[in-house]
Amino acid sequence: MSDLSNRNTFFWLAGILLLAFVLRVHNVGRYGIYFDEKSTLLISQGVCLEGANQKDVFTQKYFTPAEFWKPKTIADFIEANIRGDIGNSPSYYAVLWVWMEIFGLSDLSMRMPSVLFSTLMVAMLFWFVRRHFRSDMLALLAAGIAAIEPFFVAYAQMARNYSMTFFLTLLSTHIFLLILEKAEKEKGSKGGRDGKQTAKAFPFLPSSSTPFLLYLAYGAVFALSVLSHYLAVTVFLCHGIYAVFFLRNVRTWVALAITGAVGLGLVSLWFIFGGGAYTFQTMAYQAEFYRNIALTNPTGTPFGLILPGTIPNITKRAIPIFADLFLFTNGLGSALTGLKNAGLALMLGSLMAFVMYRYERDTQPPVWVKAALPVILLAGTLVYSVVPLRFLVLSIAPVMLWLMSRYILEHTNTREKRYVLLLVLLAFVPTFFLLFMSWRNNHTFGITQRYSGFSFPYVCLLIAMALRQLASLRWWFTVPVAAVFVVQLYFVSQVLLQIYGGVEPKYTYFEKPRIENPYWFAAQELKAQYAPGDTILYPNMKRVIYSEKIDKTYSPVALLDAQLVNVYLPEDATYIQRVDPNERDKIVLVKGKDGPDGRSRKVTIFDLKDVRY
Incomplete structure (x- = not known):
């Protein structure tokens, strides 16, 4: 059920999408391309970084641009992909090639697909929430959070596959849930409204849509997602885990199995005949390479600090990854290493959550309750020994988690509660997969946010649930927590400014700002x-x-x-x-x-x- 008028919803959504686009396109062509983008540029043109397929050009004493730009074959594109990106992301490079054939070669042109896919992802998140959780307000909150999320902004400004993959994997989850809804209807009723419901839920399919088209779309998006980034398989792993628990329709299982087999067949063509043929042996070589660095020279390489994949090392690397997943803890990873301050902040946050739980329904609580949260927050700020505002923000983390749980319990039906389990899987399984691979390969090089960034849209929805619940509480609870959240938004704005300045190391990877190309x-x-x-x-x-x-x-x-x-x-x-x-x-x-x-x-x-x- 919608909780806003269609006109208001459209107005707010348009504003959010405009904000998302502006934040992503601002400064997007200002700075020169960094190494990964150099790979993107050359691969998309069928050129190997080190000239492996241009031997006839560079072995001459002299060469010309006309010789450099001689027509490239499919084999050239495949070899460039193998050598420049271990055979990863062919669907992204194909999209980028078409785009630049139309709009030309420039930094702005090369990065615009990322800007557009990231903005479309915000719109897709709105539709996903509105369709599956029946709330316009919740959908707008989730889209608004995604619009300002620094992670999305940073990767929207990079000519890499990530924004496209985030959009595709979110779209795949939407289609997956539509398939499961259809399965539930088939099990519970043989009514004839399924086609109309599917068309309403999935408006970009023809009005005569049948379940076959849903499976066709799911298989196609699966193939495009995995061929946009191999680790997108972790999203489909979550779909499979969820189906094991809740899908009881044999026909749907058979149809999904066929869809998966066809999708894997399409993907396998790339691994048999295309650039993916060298992916696994290259990954095995890289695992050994980084493991040797971790064991012999962890600090003396151009790849940054690479440590052995022990549980303590993995845990230390994982803390900022998980912290940055949630907007209200973004940037607090380093603060969490101060155990005494972090422990105190979380303890005070838990105390606030308990007070809210105990008195949330009282219209006339004891007088002290109305002042409890400000007093607790102020007391903590006076006690924290370092960066008090950072720990002030950390103290509301338990409150936000409690608010999420309250929203789920009070405002979701049985089906939506099951969907929440899927959200949790999607929020954490991709990162846990990275941690497992780090432990298995015995190095920490691959523990990085972009490899599990598929989780962010679903975390935005969980945060939106907490904020929606916060807005429903008495003002003496809402105002203090909202004030701290505003403090965190200030820190988020500073991160955005650092991204635009090219000096945010968490997202830009540079020790000093870049110049123009x-x-x-x-x-x-x-x-x-x-x-x-x-x-x-x-x-x-x-x-x-x-x-x-x-x-x-x-x-x-x-x-x-x-x-x-x-x-x-x-x-x-x-x-x-x-x-x-x-x-x-x-x-x-x-x-x-x-x-x-x-x-x-x-x-x-x-x-x-x-x-x-």
Whole structure:
């Protein structure tokens, strides 16, 4: 049942989507691409990072953009995907290739699909909540939380597969629940309204939709999701666990089994004939590689701190991952390592939750109850020995968990309570899968938020339940907790500002802010200054070989700088170019004859020292 008028709902949803889009598109093209995005750019164009499929170009003393841009085959795209991303994300690269064929090659163009998928995910979350939990207000709250969630904003500004995968996996969960609803109706009634209900729940299918179309959509989204990011399988694992507990319709089990088999068959084609053929052996190599680092040199690598996968090490890495899942504990991971302050904050929060539980229904409670929460919050703030406002925010975590449970108990029916179990599975299983793999491989390298980011939409819904319940309480309970939540929103806004400034290490991975794309800038300068008879010189850096199978090619030097400039040069240009064996960092334009007679003049187009990221 809707709790807002359709007009008000539309108005608020439009505002939330506009906010989500603005937050994601702001500054999106300002900073240069970092290493993973360099991989994205080259893979989407069928170019191997180290030039493995461009040997005929770079073994020449001189080459031109026209030779660099010679037509690529499907085999080129597959090899680029293997070498640049272990065969991961082919569906994302296909979407990005089509997008850039239409809108061109630029940082803004390359990142816009992520912006759009992230914004669509907010809209999809609204529809998901509205359809399955029957509340416009709850749906708007969940969408609003997703709109401002720093994790979503950060990854919407990266030309990587994550935003697309988050959207697809949320869509898959929606379709999965529609299938289960159909199964329940088949079991309980043979009425003829199923087609109308399905069409109403899933408006982008034709009005003549049948259950077959739901299965077809589920199988297609499964294949696209897994081929967008392999770890999306953890979402479908949650679907399977939920079905084991609650699906009792044999026909639906058979149909889902067939759907899964067909979906796996489609995915397996990539693993048999495409770039996925090398995925598992590369992952095995990487597991051994990072394990050796963790055991021998955990701090002396360019990959950051990599520790052995012991229970204490995994736990320490997992704490900020779980903390950042929830908007009201975002950024508190480091604070939780201060055990005394954290313990006190959680104890005071539990006391507040108990007071609220005991007196929530009293219209005229004892006078002291109305002042209890502010006093407890103030007392804690005066006692915390460090970052008191951070621990003040942490103290409402038990309250928010209690509010979630109250909403679930009081405002959901039997079916929705079962759905909550699915939400909990989806919120935690992807991260626990990462922790298990870390323990199994004996290193902590893979414990990172983006690999379990599929959980965030469902956590946004759980938070929305807590806020919806908070709004229904007496003002003496609502106002203090809401005030602390506003404090946390201030911290969230600071995280967003750091993301826009390129200095939030949790999401941007950089020790110092990036500059505008130096390769794009160099290409524009070269187009403006190049004249017939000139020669472009690119830096020559020795390549670091990590894997003999994947990294080692004919070229002992890194060709990435030359490749990335050529990406932005005209495809039919005949500029004379070569790699300079005597230069590490500078892109140079040699005006006139490039020879030993000394008559040529060298113009530094760009110095890449310390700006390669």
